[in-house]
Amino acid sequence: MLVNTKDMLLKAKHEKYAIAAFNVYNLETVQAAIRVSEQLQHPVIIALGERYFGTVDVEGFASLVKTLAAKSSVPVALHLDHAYEKESIIRAIRAGFTSVMYDGSKFDLENNTRLTKDITEIAHMAGVSVEAEIGSVALGAFSDEEEGAGTLTDPKEARKFVEETGVDFLAAAIGTVHGMYKGEPNIRLDLLDEIREMVDVPLVLHGASGTPEEIIKESVARGICKINVNTEVSLAATRHLDEMFKNEERKNAHLSTIMADMQQSMEPVMEKFTKLLMNK
Ligand code: 13P
Ligand code: ZN
Ligand code: NA
Secondary structure (H helix, E strand, O other), X not given: OEOOHHHHHHHHHHHOOOEEEEEOOOHHHHHHHHHHHHHHOOOEEEEEEHHHOOXXXXXXXXXXXXXXXXXXXXXXXXEEEEEOOHHHHHHHHHHOOOEEEEOOOOOOHHHHHHHHHHHHHHHHHOOOEEEEEEOEOEEOEOOOOOOOOOEOOOHHHXXXXXXXXXXXXXXXXXXXXXOEOOOOOOOOHHHHHHHHHHOOOOEEEOOOOOOOHHHHHHHHHOOEEEEEEOHHHHHHHHHHHHHHHHOOOHHHOOHHHHXXXXXXXXXXXXXXXXXXXXXX
């Protein structure tokens, strides 16, 4: 069933597990995410980035996810990922998204606070929960996120930001990057501990792709409740398609078969991440 993202994450926080927010781009990615979550009997967040508003019909997409969620044997939430424009947030709320992320991380703290507070008031009136970010997650390889300066979150600022804006969950920048790491990852779990002490709302880890498995597990043990996954899923599919088109026989296959194969190629990645987040 479709559930409120905030309730889902508060339960995860209480029971010390986390939920994957898989970025999706089409029917196959949504189906893969729900299928894997049903197999593992773990809740899931379907996340659509604002950057896909140009190519994905937002209202049609929301109806589709709501229908699949209603049929699903696990809780499913529908989240707007990295939105920079107020219009996109309002459109997602109207379409029935259960949470939105307002990304004001490129602004200074004062402006990020002011803009996030405004969005939070609007979203809360509609019963939709809000994620925001302070500090900013840097950009690695193969990601299609916007360039990020990559500043770590300051724990004291995080506390003030959450108090002043009223956001429901906070993306903490602790050294992960959007996409794959260009060098050795330097993830600051000590900083996560400090932020956890200062902030009471569920914490979100962006940039899960490429992050060592033990770091992901440890971050969940230390209070991360939502993990955003994009690039590894996309790479699994594009590399699979690439291999497929090199094969003389497969290259002439019908599109329906190719789409089904593509869906299958993403499922092991989603399964890997979901298993890392389960406190079982
Ligand atoms: P990755 O592409 O590194 O998995 O990051 C995903 C993300 O943070 C989406 O918001
Ligand atoms: Zn992100
Ligand atoms: Na990453």
